[in-house]
Amino acid sequence: MARWKPDARGRLTVAALELFTEQGYDETTVAQIAERAGLTRSTFFRHFSDKREILxxxxxxxxxxxxxxxxxxxxxxxxxxxxxxxxxxxxxxxxxxxxxxxxxxxxxxxxxxxxxxxxxxxxxxxxxxxxxxxxxxxxxxxxxxxxxxxxxxxxxxxxxxxxxxxxxxxxxxxxxxxxxxxxxxxxxxxxxx
The missing domain is CATH 1.10.357.10 (Tetracycline Repressor, domain 2)
Known part of the structure; x- marks a missing residue:
């Protein structure tokens, strides 16, 4: 996964909101958010403590x-x-x-x-x-x-x-x-x- 791409935080936010809209908040996992953003789970946790924090x-x-x-x-x-x-x-x-x-x-x-x-x-x-x-x-x-x-x-x-x-x-x-x-x-x- 490309960790060097810019604006990881923004990409994670967009990915999360897309997934929340498509399949619902409860059904969306951190792993899915990171994958959609083209990042790793560890990158997600460098920016957010959990998926609620995105909002x-x-x-x-x-x-x-x-x-x-x-x-x-x-x-x-x-x-x-x-x-x-x-x-x-x-x-x-x-x-x-x-x-x-x-x-x-x-x-x-x-x-x-x-x-x-x-x-x-x-x-x-x-x-x-x-x-x-x-x-x-x-x-x-x-x-x-x-x-x-x-x-x-x-x-x-x-x-x-x-x-x-x-x-x-x-x-x-x-x-x-x-x-x-x-x-x-x-x-x-x-x-x-």
């Missing part, structure tokens, strides 16, 4: 980028404006590769209870990173938590909208969709009374 592998990076964006917001930014800065920073790291994987990723998660639970934990981790960054800015616990949850919800909505259409049909960037989702959520919360 949540970017959580640490996203959480870090969200927190860095919140921290870098102007000192006079409101909590929601600081979250918007975090969203902008995280969106900037997403590429066309992430966009292309979106529909397969969503399908795999929706088809499996364990993956839905793992994805929910990913959201909890991202919200915790945002809330921690807000608290370091002096935001109260409750305001930090609510702002963080809205930010994660906006990111999820924006990512889904962005990845569910092809670049040909919508050449827009993730940041555009996420900003629109965040504006909609802010408007919805203010309308609650």
């Amino acid at each position: 949540t592998a970017g959580q640490e990076l996203l959480s870090r980028l969200l927190a860095e964006g919140v921290a870098a917001a102007p000192a006079d930014a409101t909590p929601l404006d600081a979250v918007a800065a975090g969203l902008d920073r995280a969106c900037g790291a997403m590429t066309d590769f992430n966009r292309e994987l979106g529909p397969r990723l969503h399908a795999a998660i929706e088809a499996n209870e364990e993956l839905r639970a793992r994805n929910a934990m990913k959201s909890v981790g991202m919200a915790a990173a945002i809330a921690d960054a807000l608290r370091r800015r002096g935001v109260s616990e409750l305001s930090a938590q609510v702002s963080a949850e809205l930010g994660v919800l906006a990111f999820g909505i924006g990512y889904r909208r962005w990845s569910d259409v092809s670049r040909a049909d919508d050449p827009g960037e993730l940041i555009t969709h996420t900003r629109a989702a965040f504006a909609e959520l802010r408007s919805a919360t203010s309308a609650l009374g």
Whole structure:
């Protein structure tokens, strides 16, 4: 097997999502994923601890980028404006590769209870990173938590909208969709009374 080919992690991710779509998550093995990617099982385990991790592998990076964006917001930014800065920073790291994987990723998660639970934990981790960054800015616990949850919800909505259409049909960037989702959520919360 050709271990020297570039982007093993990306190839493993694509192979896994293809197999999850074709035969289901539970029926897919690590050996099948590695074979489809043209790699060895040991190469798989250098990149992922198990097949579940493929679906949540970017959580640490996203959480870090969200927190860095919140921290870098102007000192006079409101909590929601600081979250918007975090969203902008995280969106900037997403590429066309992430966009292309979106529909397969969503399908795999929706088809499996364990993956839905793992994805929910990913959201909890991202919200915790945002809330921690807000608290370091002096935001109260409750305001930090609510702002963080809205930010994660906006990111999820924006990512889904962005990845569910092809670049040909919508050449827009993730940041555009996420900003629109965040504006909609802010408007919805203010309308609650």
